[in-house]
Amino acid sequence: MAFNLYLLFTKENIHISMPNPSFSNLVNSDNGLYPYQIRDINRLFEEINVAEHTVSQRLLYQLPTGAGKTRIFSEIVKRYMTLTNDDVVVLTHRLELCAQTHRQLSKQKIPCKIISGTSSSLRKARSTYCYVSMVETIKNRIRAGKFDTSSVGLLIVDEAHHNSFAKLISKFPNASVIGVTATPLSSDPSLPLKKTYDKIVIGEPIEQLIQNGYLARPRYYSYEVELNSLATGVRGDFTMQSSDALYSSQAMLELLLHTCQQHAKGRKTLIFNTGVFTSVKVQHFLTEADLPVKHIDHRTPAEERIEILKWFRKTKSAILTSVSMLTTGFDEPSVNCVILYRATTSLTLYHQMIGRGSRIRNGKKHFTIIDLGNNEERFGPWQQSINWQELFDHPESYANLYTQSQSAGDKININLRQKFPNSLHIDFDIQQAYNEALEMNRKPRYAISQSIRQHALMCLDNSNDIPSALLLSKDLKDAVKYRVKQYGKCLGKVTRSYLEWLEEDYTLRLSELIERLGKKRSSANLTKPLAAA
Numbered sequence: 001m002a003f004n005l006y007l008l009f010t011k012e013n014i015h016i017s018m019p020n021p022s023f024s025n026l027v028n029s030d031n032g033l034y035p036y037q038i039r040d041i042n043r044l045f046e047e048i049n050v051a052e053h054t055v056s057q058r059l060l061y062q063l064p065t066g067a068g069k070t071r072i073f074s075e076i077v078k079r080y081m082t083l084t085n086d087d088v089v090v091l092t093h094r095l096e097l098c099a100q101t102h103r104q105l106s107k108q109k110i111p112c113k114i115i116s117g118t119s120s121s122l123r124k125a126r127s128t129y130c131y132v133s134m135v136e137t138i139k140n141r142i143r144a145g146k147f148d149t150s151s152v153g154l155l156i157v158d159e160a161h162h163n164s165f166a167k168l169i170s171k172f173p174n175a176s177v178i179g180v181t182a183t184p185l186s187s188d189p190s191l192p193l194k195k196t197y198d199k200i201v202i203g204e205p206i207e208q209l210i211q212n213g214y215l216a217r218p219r220y221y222s223y224e225v226e227l228n229s230l231a232t233g234v235r236g237d238f239t240m241q242s243s244d245a246l247y248s249s250q251a252m253l254e255l256l257l258h259t260c261q262q263h264a265k266g267r268k269t270l271i272f273n274t275g276v277f278t279s280v281k282v283q284h285f286l287t288e289a290d291l292p293v294k295h296i297d298h299r300t301p302a303e304e305r306i307e308i309l310k311w312f313r314k315t316k317s318a319i320l321t322s323v324s325m326l327t328t329g330f331d332e333p334s335v336n337c338v339i340l341y342r343a344t345t346s347l348t349l350y351h352q353m354i355g356r357g358s359r360i361r362n363g364k365k366h367f368t369i370i371d372l373g374n375n376e377e378r379f380g381p382w383q384q385s386i387n388w389q390e391l392f393d394h395p396e397s398y399a400n401l402y403t404q405s406q407s408a409g410d411k412i413n414i415n416l417r418q419k420f421p422n423s424l425h426i427d428f429d430i431q432q433a434y435n436e437a438l439e440m441n442r443k444p445r446y447a448i449s450q451s452i453r454q455h456a457l458m459c460l461d462n463s464n465d466i467p468s469a470l471l472l473s474k475d476l477k478d479a480v481k482y483r484v485k486q487y488g489k490c491l492g493k494v495t496r497s498y499l500e501w502l503e504e505d506y507t508l509r510l511s512e513l514i515e516r517l518g519k520k521r522s523s524a525n526l527t528k529p530l531a532a533a
Helices: 005-011 035-048 069-083 095-107 135-143 163-169 206-211 240-247 250-263 276-288 302-314 347-355 375-379 388-393 408-417 430-439 445-461 466-491 496-524
Strands: 013-016 058-062 087-092 112-115 130-134 152-158 176-181 199-202 217-222 269-272 293-296 319-322 337-340 366-371
Touching (some): 035 069, 035 176, 112 135, 130 135, 217 250, 217 375, 240 276, 240 408, 347 375, 366 375, 430 445
Parallel strands (some): 058 176, 087 152, 337 366
16 A cells, blocks of 8 residues: 555544434424424515515525425425416526426426426416526526516525526516525625525524434544645636546545445445546546446436436445536435545535435434545534524625635645655645754754655655656655755745755755665565555
8 A cells, every 4th residue: 555544544533423313303294394394484485475575585595405495495386376376487507406396396286397498388378387497598588588587476596506596587577586505605706695685594504403303413534635735726616637636646545445445335425526537536446446336427428327326326335426416406315425535615515515415214313424625624514503694794704714825835736746646645844844853852954854754755655666766756856945945944044055055965865765765665575655664
């Protein structure tokens, strides 16, 4: 194994919560609705004031993933159409969500139609309908004069945190609006939801839903992963390219396999990745370990996608690795393990991914979360209380919650990640090593010696022999220069000539150490990295 596994796993952070209380409180009432769902439906109707309203209301409704948002707004649609002669429109951002919503509405015996790109006519066979449509589809119909928005009295916006809905809402002048989301944070910080909605109605919090037995309780297994090689994109989240470089590395794949064998064995598991490249590598790596795994992404043909999901549902210990497919509109309560094989700065995505495992079924009381992206450290436990009202009123407070400035050292690590795939840690804190040296009454150069040792092991762990390791060490030129510069800052005032000499000395000592440790490895015929030896 190509990294210090025994050292890494001592840092494993495990949270195991007590099981849920009795499930006797799950007896459905009032047309199959739970008490908190009935309460929220009544609250929303009071805000809309269906019987007397003269001014259209725009409400944002927050409810955690798995708590039944689709069921709630289906009941709202049913009651609304019973009380009025107005049409209703439900907007979604994905085709799968359109079909899912249509099924739920039909189940409630609500007269409804899907507006699709192939729909030739929307002529009515009755006075009122509930129309379900993707944003772009209905936008094109309105632009072409083929849909009359004046007859619409209620507009439901599913997954309302997506910005594609904002401009379209203004096309419905007579409609009250209910936007529904688990995380009322706009996907575009420049367009906060408070600019679109007048008020937020907050539903039952996750911890309360867990305590009352409506959601499963999580068991956390969090691993500390070095993320300094990740770059951030224009929208603030980590880029696919840098994430693929980290998570497709041999070291990370071996860590993933370990977590699957330790904490996901026999469990139906979802693995969330940033990029397709990584997800495919995950499938191949776990398949070679004789684990039942399949991959799915947005490019997977529709028929193949159906077959894969069917296989996943009927296979007890199935593992499904995916990209951008199963975070919304995927309802499979038998999932009892979620692996975050990625890092994200999006609280919305964090909740969506974990929420896939929180649904209860057949006495399921808990589910497992394996975090390989330091996400829990970034956001806190999934079930912790969040002041959604505060975030709705002051979204800028969340925008400042987590930002990552990219230093020169981070950029160096991004370039090195692909060249050192077998090394889990490629970063080194010179300042910390310098302080530790002083605390241990060692000479300051001890920090440089430790840095050289780490670089030597990186080269050996990613090479087949000493010559190739020495050749690989040349790729560390910029990293060496950066570390020497940081060491110079620790010392205080040092001359440029001294730093140049130190850089040359570092390179020489690195080559010598590679040869010495390489010979030690060869003579001992080690199968594990020298760092572990």
